Amino acid sequence: MVQLQSHEVIVVGGGGAGLRAAIAAHEAGADTAIVTKLHPVRSHTGAAEGGINAALRDGDSWELHAKDTMKGSDFLADAPAIEVLAKDAPENVIELEHYGMPFSREEEGTVSQRPFGGLSFPRTTYAGAETGHHMLHTMYEQVVKRGIQVYDEFFVSRLAVTDEPDPTDRTCHGVVAIDVRRGDLWGFEATRGVILATGPAGQVYDHTTNAVTCTGDGQAMAYRAGVPLEDMEFVQFHPTTLPSTGVLISEGVRGEGGILYNAEGERFMFERGYATTDGELASRDVVSRAELTEINEGRGFEDEYVYLDMRHLGRERILDRLENILHLAEDFEGVDGLTEPMPVKPGQHYIMGGIETNEHGQTCIDGLYAAGECACVSVHGANRLGGNALPELIVFGRRAGLHAAGVDLGDPQIVTGRRGAVEDWDGTFETEIGAVDPEPAYTDSGVGTDVVEAAIDAEQTRIDELLDREGGVRHPEVRRTLQRAMTDHVNVFRELSGLQIALKEIRSAREAYQHVYVEDSGKTFNTDLIQAIETQNLLDVAETIVMGAIARTEFRGAHWRAGHQARDDDEWLKHTFVSWDDGAPSLWFKPVLLEGEKTYEPTIRSY
Numbered sequence: 370m371v372q373l374q375s376h377e378v379i380v381v382g383g384g385g386a387g388l389r390a391a392i393a394a395h396e397a398g399a400d401t402a403i404v405t406k407l408h409p410v411r412s413h414t415g416a417a418e419g420g421i422n423a424a425l426r427d428g429d430s431w432e433l434h435a436k437d438t439m440k441g442s443d444f445l446a447d448a449p450a451i452e453v454l455a456k457d458a459p460e461n462v463i464e465l466e467h468y469g470m471p472f473s474r475e476e477e478g479t480v481s482q483r484p485f486g487g488l489s490f491p492r493t494t495y496a497g498a499e500t501g502h503h504m505l506h507t508m509y510e511q512v513v514k515r516g517i518q519v520y521d522e523f524f525v526s527r528l529a530v531t532d533e534p535d536p537t538d539r540t541c542h543g544v545v546a547i548d549v550r551r552g553d554l555w556g557f558e559a560t561r562g563v564i565l566a567t568g569p570a571g572q573v574y575d576h577t578t579n580a581v582t583c584t585g586d587g588q589a590m591a592y593r594a595g596v597p598l599e600d601m602e603f604v605q606f607h608p609t610t611l612p613s614t615g616v617l618i619s620e621g622v623r624g625e626g627g628i629l630y631n632a633e634g635e636r637f638m639f640e641r642g643y644a645t646t647d648g649e650l651a652s653r654d655v656v657s658r659a660e661l662t663e664i665n666e667g668r669g670f671e672d673e674y675v676y677l678d679m680r681h682l683g684r685e686r687i688l689d690r691l692e693n694i695l696h697l698a699e700d701f702e703g704v705d706g707l708t709e710p711m712p713v714k715p716g717q718h719y720i721m722g723g724i725e726t727n728e729h730g731q732t733c734i735d736g737l738y739a740a741g742e743c744a745c746v747s748v749h750g751a752n753r754l755g756g757n758a759l760p761e762l763i764v765f766g767r768r769a770g771l772h773a774a775g776v777d778l779g780d781p782q783i784v785t786g787r788r789g790a791v792e793d794w795d796g797t798f799e800t801e802i803g804a805v806d807p808e809p810a811y812t813d814s815g816v817g818t819d820v821v822e823a824a825i826d827a828e829q830t831r832i833d834e835l836l837d838r839e840g841g842v843r844h845p846e847v848r849r850t851l852q853r854a855m856t857d858h859v860n861v862f863r864e865l866s867g868l869q870i871a872l873k874e875i876r877s878a879r880e881a882y883q884h885v886y887v888e889d890s891g892k893t894f895n896t897d898l899i900q901a902i903e904t905q906n907l908l909d910v911a912e913t914i915v916m917g918a919i920a921r922t923e924f925r926g927a928h929w930r931a932g933h934q935a936r937d938d939d940e941w942l943k944h945t946f947v948s949w950d951d952g953a954p955s956l957w958f959k960p961v962l963l964e965g966e967k968t969y970e971p972t973i974r975s976y
């Protein structure tokens with residue numbers, strides 16, 4: 370049975386960005402609801418360990434935070450976005466503290482801050498090594514206190530968007546969701562705006578710190594509705610993940626003084642000259658490349674990992690600040706971090722790119738917003754600094770919530786969509802790309818509920834096809850092909866030939882997807898159906914990553930390209946966009962904005 374609900378603001382996702390957006394929209398007076406596939410406190414923000422950056426102390430400033438972030442981004446972030454992040458983070462973190470967030474504290478009672486990679490000041494505020502967990506619970510309490518409606522176990526599978534030929538003329542009127550408990554389709558009309566806060570897409574890789582639920586649903590839905598995905602080739606590989614599972618060992622360990630060494634007992638970050646000033650606390654792309662170079666040149670352990678050692682920090686300090694790390698190392702690797710070094714290797718962790726937005730969270734489609742990891746505003750550019758994602762959630766989640774509720778935030782400086790100084794890519798791909806079976810068009814009637822109902826019909830048709838198909842291919846098979854192709858060929862070190870292979874593999878996975886069938890015909894908790902739909906989302910997202918990686922012939926931040934071993938500011942100070950036009954993706958560029966309140970001159974990036 371189809372249900373239709375109506376609210377002013379619909380927030381898709383109950384993680385850090387979604388909760389903060391909902392609180393803001395509600396406080397601005399909008400009737401707000403959260404629609405989420407997981408219960409909010411099970412969102413992946415709960416996995417965040419190390420901390421949240423904000424310039425809170427004497428000696429630190431928003432200007433320093435902005436400068437570090439721009440340098441970390443390898444000069445591919447937009448200055449207006451970085452400046453909003455750095456300026457708003459202190460007030461927003463203090464607000465979290467006032468909500469009751471249990472930050473770790475110094476003897477005299479002030480909140481503690483630790484050093485993190487790429488920061489010129491110890492500005493990472495934290496709650497033990499469970500910062501994200503506490504953040505989620507703290508904000509969820511505020512959602513409950515305010516009586517904001519939460520529809521949890523609702524899987525949003527389609528946006529209800531009008532179908533004008535130019536995406537910048539389209540309007541988003543709501544979303545369609547599967548009620549996971551009962552299997553029915555629900556329509557959610559949003560009379561003011563839909564905010565996508567659906568989080569990461571790390572499941573495009575098989576060795577990742579991201580949970581199985583991180584399937585890029587928001588990115589894929591926005592992309593199919595006509596919103597460009599920006600800078601998708603920039604994928605962060607975290608240097609310290611446990612080899613057997615991809616579980617993260619927080620940068621907080623190195624922030625507290627943990628050291629990395631190779632099989633020859635060398636503290637290689639210094640001794641092999643990778644980062645002679647900052648050593649283990651160089652930015653993540655630098656440390657990940659260093660580790661893999663050590664392993665590839667035969668100085669790793671078992672040809673697979675290096676060691677991260679925190680024993681010298683002492684039991685008391687470890688238990689006070691890093692207790693969670695002891696549990697992770699013990700539970701997932703059988704190692705006692707108090708008495709043994711921990712094996713670590715790089716693993717996929719974060720995607721810097723995402724749904725293109727401006728500083729208010731607006732996409733190029735009227736009424737559609739995005740915030741958090743699914744979005745690209747862009748503050749991280751070619752490489753995110755540790756501790757900068759959590760402030761992004763609350764700063765830009767809040768702004769999106771306010772704007773969607775009708776609060777005037779002034780004129781944005783970032784222009785979204787195919788407008789302004791657009792340059793088309795003049796290259797070609799060896800493989801055919803794009804949808805084998807594009808989504809049906811959306812109805813354009815101008816009436817919100819009609820658009821939502823048309824989207825429900827289109828979604829019902831897609832689901833019926835998946836459920837009615839008898840025999841064929843199982844979705845885990847398609848997902849495995851995709852994950853292997855991405856892990857093997859679109860990793861820390863990238864070569865054109867490997868990227869072309871990845872594109873071919875994705876194409877064949879897409880074709881196989883045409884024959885995917887769902888074995889479970891039940892309506893209740895049909896995770897088989899949900900995962901089949903998530904797999905299509907992963908395919909769409911992965912393809913944009915590879916397309917961007919092929920087009921960008923330079924080495925910038927996390928994007929290392931064989932044969933192009935230098936950052937090329939003359940040619941490449943520009944963002945990559947992939948948009949789905951007329952059923953096939955196209956690739957184009959817009960210039961990076963290095964002028965905000967300050968001007969950021971690209972300099973050599975060394976640590």
Ligand SMILES: Cc1cc2nc3c(=O)[nH]c(=O)nc-3n(C[C@H](O)[C@H](O)[C@H](O)COP(=O)(O)OP(=O)(O)OC[C@H]3O[C@@H](n4cnc5c(N)ncnc54)[C@H](O)[C@@H]3O)c2cc1C
Nearest residue numbers: 382383384385386406407414419420525568741742758759
């Ligand atoms: C292990 C780990 C540690 C990290 N540590 C740090 C750190 O210390 N500091 C830092 O700054 N950053 C850290 N990060 C990065 C940061 O935690 C994430 O970028 C951030 O938490 C993502 O938050 P989000 O709100 O965008 O997404 P999430 O918290 O993932 O929330 C997404 C929400 O969307 C919902 N959703 C998704 N798809 C759908 C759908 N189709 N329908 C309905 N709902 C949907 C989910 O249910 C969920 O509620 C870490 C990341 C990882 C993986």
